[in-house]
Amino acid sequence: MRNQGIQRGFSLCNGAITFIVQSISTTYQEGITMKRYDVIIIGTGQATGTILGNLLEEKKSVAIVEADRVGGSCVNWGCTPTKTLIASARTAHMIKRGSDFGIEVDSYHTNFSKVMDRVNAIRNESNKGFTAWLEETVDFYPGFGTFVDAHTIAIEGTHIYGGLIVIHTGTRARVPSIPGIESVPWLDNKGILALNELPSHLLIIGGSYIGLEFAQAFRRLGSEVTLFESSPQIISKEDEDISEIARSVLEDEGIEIFTSASISSVSQKADQQISVEYQGGTITGSHLLVGAGRIPNSDGLNLSNAGVEIDERGFIIVDDTCRTSVPHIYALGDVNGRGAFTHTSVHDGQVFLSALSGGSKKISDRTLTYSLFIDPPLARVGMNEKQAKQHNIPYLVATKEMASVSRAKEKDETKGRIKILVNKDDDTIIGAAVFGVGGDEVIGMIALAMQAGLRYQTFQETVIPHPTVSELIPWVFSSLQSEA
Known part of the structure; x- marks a missing residue:
C-alpha cells in the first residue's frame, strides 16, 4: 500500500x-x-x-x-519498411514494362533476401x-x-x-473470428516483413490499405496473390467508382480478388500449405496474411x-x-x-x-487526408460522395480521367481518376480523390486549399508549372456538375 x-x-x-x-x-x-x-x-x-x-x-x-x-509502427512495420518494399516492387514492375518504353530486358529475377x-x-x-x-x-x-x-x-x-x-x-492487427485461424501460422503486417523467402502463393484476408499494398508488392516481386474481402467492394469506405478502378489496376497485374467473400474456415495441410475455404470453394497457398482491421x-x-x-x-x-x-x-x-x-x-x-x-x-x-500506396497511388482528402450524401451536404462534382493528363501519358501511367467535390452553397472544396501518378503529392495542394477555406475559383486563378499533374487541377473544375 x-x-x-x-x-x-x-x-x-x-x-x-x-x-x-x-x-x-x-x-x-x-x-x-x-x-x-x-x-x-x-x-x-x-x-x-x-x-x-x-x-x-x-x-x-x-x-x-x-x-x-x-x-x-511507422518506422518499424508501417510507412518506412512498406514503402521501401513497394519501391523494390515498382522497380521490378518497370523492368517488366521496359519494352513499353523501348528498353529491351532479356531476363531478370527477384533476389528477395536482398530486397529485405x-x-x-x-x-x-x-x-x-x-x-x-x-x-x-x-x-x-x-x-x-x-x-x-x-x-x-x-x-x-x-x-x-x-x-x-x-x-x-x-x-x-485484429484477429478475425474465423474457424481454424488460431491453428495456422498466419502473418500480420509485422510478420510478413520478417519473411526470408518470397511466398510462392500469398493469400490475403482483407481488401483495404494493408492488404492491397502488400498484394501488389508481392505480386510484382513474383508471388501469386489471392485476396479475399468480405464487403462487396475493396476499400469499402471509398466511392464505388474509385474502388472499381483500384480493382481493375490490381487484377490487370494478375491479382485474384474475391469480394463478398464469406470465409468459413482456414486450415494447414500436411505439406504445410494453408487453405482458405469460402463460399466459392477452397484456395490453397503457401502463406496467409491477415489485414482485416486494427x-x-x-x-x-x-x-x-x-x-x-x-x-x-x-x-x-x-x-x-x-x-x-x-x-x-x-x-x-x-x-x-x-x-x-x-x-x-x-x-x-x-x-x-x-x-x-x-x-x-x-x-x-484538421481535415483528414491520406494515401493508399498502391501504384498508382490513391490520395484522398475530406469527404467522398458517400460521406457528403450521408451528411446531406449539397455538392457539385468534377472528374478528369488520368488518361487525359499529359504528364500521365508521357510516363505511360494513365490509370486513375481525379475527382473533386465542391460545396454547392459556398464554392469551397469539401473533398477530393487524386487516383493516379503523383496523386500522393498533388493531394497536399488541395488539402491546403481546404484548410484555408479557399473557393475553387482560386485554383482557376493560379498558374501551375507545366508539365505536371497539378497543372490539371484548375481545369478539372470546368466539368463541375450536380451529384447523381
Missing part, C-alpha cells in the same frame, strides 16, 4: 496545465522509492518525436516507456537513431508499462511517478487502475485536445481512435503541445 504522505495534483490556468509536484518522496511500505517525472510517455510512435523536443526545451523531466521497437536487406537497413537506421536520441536525452525504460494508479507506472518491477502521463501505444493496444495497460475510460472497441476516449477522462492523462495517435495515420499522430502531438501552452489547436480542426 502507498503511504498517505504523498501530495500531488495539477491546476488549469488560462487553458494551460501547471504541474504541482511536491518534493515529498513517494514510498511504498516495502521501502521502494519511486523516481518522479513531470511527464511519462508510454510508447514511442511519431507523436513522441513531435512532443519530446518541446518538453525538453521547457526543462521538463521526462521518462519514456517502450515495450517494443522504438519508433512505433534493403528494407531492414532503412528501418533499422531510423530505429537506431531514434533510440540513441532517447537514451541520450531522457530516462528510457524498455519494458511493458502498466498503471498502478493514476500517477504511477510499473515497468517490470520498477515504479515511476508522473505528474502528467501520455499514452501513445498504437494498435495491432485494435488498440490499450487492453494491457490496466487503465481501470487509473480511471481512464475506453469505448466499446477498446479505444481510449479523448476530448478535442487528446485529454482522457483523467485530466492529467492524454492519449495520442491510433490508440485514441481519432486517426489511424502517422500524420494524424503527429497532429495529435501538436494538439497536445498546444493544450500545454494554453493554445487553441483541436483534433477537429
Whole structure:
C-alpha cells in the first residue's frame, strides 16, 4: 500500500496545465522509492518525436516507456519498411514494362533476401537513431508499462511517478473470428516483413490499405496473390467508382480478388500449405496474411487502475485536445481512435503541445487526408460522395480521367481518376480523390486549399508549372456538375 504522505495534483490556468509536484518522496511500505517525472510517455510512435523536443526545451523531466521497437509502427512495420518494399516492387514492375518504353530486358529475377536487406537497413537506421536520441536525452525504460494508479507506472518491477502521463501505444492487427485461424501460422503486417523467402502463393484476408499494398508488392516481386474481402467492394469506405478502378489496376497485374467473400474456415495441410475455404470453394497457398482491421493496444495497460475510460472497441476516449477522462492523462495517435495515420499522430502531438501552452489547436480542426500506396497511388482528402450524401451536404462534382493528363501519358501511367467535390452553397472544396501518378503529392495542394477555406475559383486563378499533374487541377473544375 502507498503511504498517505504523498501530495500531488495539477491546476488549469488560462487553458494551460501547471504541474504541482511536491518534493515529498513517494514510498511504498516495502521501502521502494519511486523516481518522479513531470511527464511519462508510454510508447514511442511519431507523436513522441513531435512532443519530446518541446518538453525538453521547457526543462521538463521526462521518462519514456517502450515495450517494443522504438519508433512505433511507422518506422518499424508501417510507412518506412512498406514503402521501401513497394519501391523494390515498382522497380521490378518497370523492368517488366521496359519494352513499353523501348528498353529491351532479356531476363531478370527477384533476389528477395536482398530486397529485405534493403528494407531492414532503412528501418533499422531510423530505429537506431531514434533510440540513441532517447537514451541520450531522457530516462528510457524498455519494458511493458502498466498503471498502478493514476500517477504511477510499473515497468517490470520498477515504479515511476508522473505528474502528467501520455499514452501513445498504437494498435495491432485484429484477429478475425474465423474457424481454424488460431491453428495456422498466419502473418500480420509485422510478420510478413520478417519473411526470408518470397511466398510462392500469398493469400490475403482483407481488401483495404494493408492488404492491397502488400498484394501488389508481392505480386510484382513474383508471388501469386489471392485476396479475399468480405464487403462487396475493396476499400469499402471509398466511392464505388474509385474502388472499381483500384480493382481493375490490381487484377490487370494478375491479382485474384474475391469480394463478398464469406470465409468459413482456414486450415494447414500436411505439406504445410494453408487453405482458405469460402463460399466459392477452397484456395490453397503457401502463406496467409491477415489485414482485416486494427485494435488498440490499450487492453494491457490496466487503465481501470487509473480511471481512464475506453469505448466499446477498446479505444481510449479523448476530448478535442487528446485529454482522457483523467485530466492529467492524454492519449495520442491510433490508440485514441481519432486517426489511424502517422500524420494524424503527429497532429495529435501538436494538439497536445498546444493544450500545454494554453493554445487553441483541436483534433477537429484538421481535415483528414491520406494515401493508399498502391501504384498508382490513391490520395484522398475530406469527404467522398458517400460521406457528403450521408451528411446531406449539397455538392457539385468534377472528374478528369488520368488518361487525359499529359504528364500521365508521357510516363505511360494513365490509370486513375481525379475527382473533386465542391460545396454547392459556398464554392469551397469539401473533398477530393487524386487516383493516379503523383496523386500522393498533388493531394497536399488541395488539402491546403481546404484548410484555408479557399473557393475553387482560386485554383482557376493560379498558374501551375507545366508539365505536371497539378497543372490539371484548375481545369478539372470546368466539368463541375450536380451529384447523381
